[in-house]
Amino acid sequence: MPLPIEVLRQRLxxxxxxxxxxxxxIISVSDSSLSNFPIEIDLTFVKTPGPFLWEGKVTTRYTHKVKIIITAQYPYQKPIVRWLSPIxxxxxxxxxxxxxxxxxxxxTWTPQATLLMFIKGLETLLSNPNPGNPLGSEACQKAAEYFEKHPYKPPVIVEKTKTEHAPKIVGGAEDGEGKA
Structure with a gap:
């Protein structure tokens, strides 16, 4: 049984x-009043490393766009997510x-899980490809074959301090280049 709509709106x-x-x-919501379900949340991951194929080479991309869809059955139903940017x-x-x-x-999603936990889980998945359990698409199969032989090592992003002007990126893709 779903949450009463006012309780759901306040929780969300x-x-x-x-x-x-x-x-x-960056997070934007399709309906800021949270009145019309499903609610679509456009999320742009920033400074989040993930594998990316650029001119035939695997490198790292740091900005990723996804759409998260929240139905009226939330939190009993986990959010639906669609990847929008190259990956x-x-x-x-x-x-x-x-x-x-x-x-x-x-x-293991439960009604006690939150949107924050979901997004952090997506971050973890993004930087930790699992070639042992690929999705069925051609691109996912090719990525699985690649990562079986070349495990992905995402660069560590060191956040800037008050005296620095930009984050430092340590390590990275095999060719040492990163694409945004």
């Missing part, structure tokens, strides 16, 4: 507010193949 409002405070990502990942389909994301990570 609080969770979105928490995400905006706790995360560095080379065995567990995330590129947008031209549907943008589906393997949410096996969330198989």
């Amino acid at each position: 409002y609080n969770e979105i507010l928490t995400c905006k405070k706790e995360l560095r990502h 080379f990942h065995p567990n995330i389909m590129p947008s031209h193949e549907g943008g589906y994301v393997c949410t096996k990570l969330f198989d």
Whole structure:
């Protein structure tokens, strides 16, 4: 049985507010009044490394766009997510193949889970491709084959301090180049 609509709206409002405070990502909501379900949340991951195929080479991309869909059955139903930006990942389909994301990570989803936990789980999945459990698309299969032989080592992003002007990126893709 779903939450009463006012309880759901208040919970979702609080969770979105928490995400905006706790995360560095850009979050916009299709209906800021949270009145019309499903609610679509456009999320742009910022400074978040993930594998990307650029001119035939695997490199790292730091900005990623996704759409998160929250139904009126939330939190009893986990959010639905579609990947919108280019990606080379065995567990995330590129947008031209549907943008589906393997949410096996969330198989233990409970009504106590939050949108913040969901987004942090997506961050973890993004930087930790699992070639042993790829999605069925051609691109995901190719990514799985690649990451079986060449495990992805995302660069560590060191946040800037008050005296620095930009984050430092340490390590990275095999060729040492990163694409945004």
